[in-house]
Amino acid sequence: MIKLCFFLLLKCISCVSLFAWNEANHQYRFFTVQYHYQYIWPHRPDLKEHAGNPAKALEMHLGWRTSGSQLWHRLYNFPSYGIGFYYNHLGNPDVLGEVRSGFAFMEFYAPKERLIRWQLRVSLGLANFNTYYHPENNPENRFIGTPWNVHFNLNYAWSIPIGEQLRITPGLAFTHFSNGAYQKPNRGINIFDVNMGIRYRFGKGDPGEFWANDPFTDGKTISEQTFFAVFSVGLMQREMDDPTYIARTLTLNHTIRKKLRTRWGVGIDIFYDDHAKEQMRLLNEETSPMDYTRVGGFVSCDIIFNRMVVILNRGMYVYYGYEPQGNQYSRIGLRYITKSGLTGHLALKAHAGRADYVEWGIGYAFGDK
Template sequence: MLKKLCIIFFFIFNTLYLFSQDTTFNKFSVGFNKRYGFIIPHRSSLVYITEDHVKSWDITLSYRTNGNKPWHALYRTPELGIGFYHANLGNPNYLGKVSAIYGYIVITIKKYKIIDFSYNIGTGVALLSNHFNYIDNIYNIAIGSQANAYIDFGLSAKFKILNNLSVSSGLQYTHYSNGAWRKPNLGFNIPSVNLKLFYSFYKLHEPEKPKVEDLKSNFIKKNEYSVTISKGVRENAPPNGEKFYPTAICLKAERLVTLRRKIGTGLDVFYDPSLKSRIEDDSITFKNIYNFRSGIHLSHDLVFNKVSITMQAGVYFFTKAKDDGLIYSRFGLRAKIWKNLITSLTLKTHFVKADVIEWGIGYSFNK
């Protein structure tokens, strides 16, 4: 597994390197990062299988945007990159190791001559060496699949050492889970501290001040409306049970309040055939309509040109599934792919409990 991921990362790295031999190469940086953290035992059963801290490292290749697009200026010429992550999960017998390939963005909060403060967001695919199975690993009650979603968020301070060399330190939060498509799926939540060394193929210089005044002066607040249909796959307990395919329809109204942010509200209708067995477990006489749930949500999107990072919090006004509660949330990506056509990839949860990974397509228009 590790060998395959290393080969893939090496191929991507060398491809980017070859393309970067022209004048754009002076926008690239490479980095090596060490992390030290722990698994949050958000279920009491996780306490018994976490024996040690999580020790991890990752290597990254990033490109600093050149400011030739409006969103580059709005986000202070952010860095875009790819990374390879590897971690020992603190229990070699039951939890094993995890490796991931991910893409990420680094956005500067405040920049000075020798130091800058930033936050980073990353997402990708993580592969676990020791997931749950009935034959030789019944004690890993956290994750039942080898392939999982990888989500990463961090805050850091970066210090200039030499013209091309810098070091950063900060806090990182890492999560991987499979969105309940295979049980068990408690997931891993790992906070950590990190220390990272960078080498930039350009001289680190005084902070740039992108000109955004013209963009702001021409900005017009506008409303956007959309309808999206999404599908997912999930599994009820026990592991290796029947697969179900939930569907969701979302009617949404949003307002672009700044060049970087949208706020909105939406009406959700969910159809989830996996609810039947869970409702019957609560000794409720089942009716077909109980496969449906409805809710309303509030949303906030961070906009990067045609792509946005969406965060939603909602409440059910119709549901018979008591074990999930009344509150749900979504986190993920939305993108305009062609004219009014949009697509989305979101993780729907009930607090820290993953419900389903949703793949959506829809139509949007402005008014």
């Protein structure tokens, strides 16, 4: 599982780099160094005693501003994308330790270029902790149970010029670390911070002013229908001493695209996991597959970035043999659609904000792609 995560992160970073080096696709490159002064949110009472000291982090990233050579550049007001490195001293070296992350990011800007502008950066990557839960060596850490975890970050900043090629970027950020519940404990760590960065833009010259209401894209309507069939597999652990169970999902999703940025749809999930199977057999030795199968119906919203799509689903169980953790569930993730229709799927399934498992899927898109 971890090797697969690491491979996909490297693949994502290499694809970003190769795409970025195409001169036609970007206006300019930039490099940013950022310092974070952080507050670890004690979302569980036992975290409060271990997170008394402020955390401090250093972040560096290399990015490229898109040029408008592709439609999605103009749809999202010429965003930037890139790769970065993150180091965090969590303020308690014995229990929480230190974390190092590699990540890919996308950054969005205010509709108009102004002297002082706001920007929102979304980062996703893989984090390595040097200290995590161990029943003998570190039993007090009930928040991070594995060395490798997901790194997620939102950073809202103001970009202020201090020269032709330099900007300072004071901002506010939220960072989350967890392993997606594939191994307990997995309470996760949530961090809020204030930060200050300095950004250097390579190359001289005015990058120009760009407008979100591109006359070729603004308000344009289309009519496309796409049907997705995806089979996903995930790993999960319910309690700390439980084995790791395999969860399987068949997703059927019909979508309609009326706007260039989004697709909306409805779908059906068929869930089958080994934990439900085990629990049902403990209750009754004579069981059938329908006793530990769950069926859910959901509504979907896809946010489209060329062939990469952010998927947002909200669903409800309509049939189950073994009772789930909640009647409703959500899914957030990424889907990549090739020209041939083959799709790759990576998403987090959750109940009421608590991770259920991470889905790794493959499927096919029928219809308009």
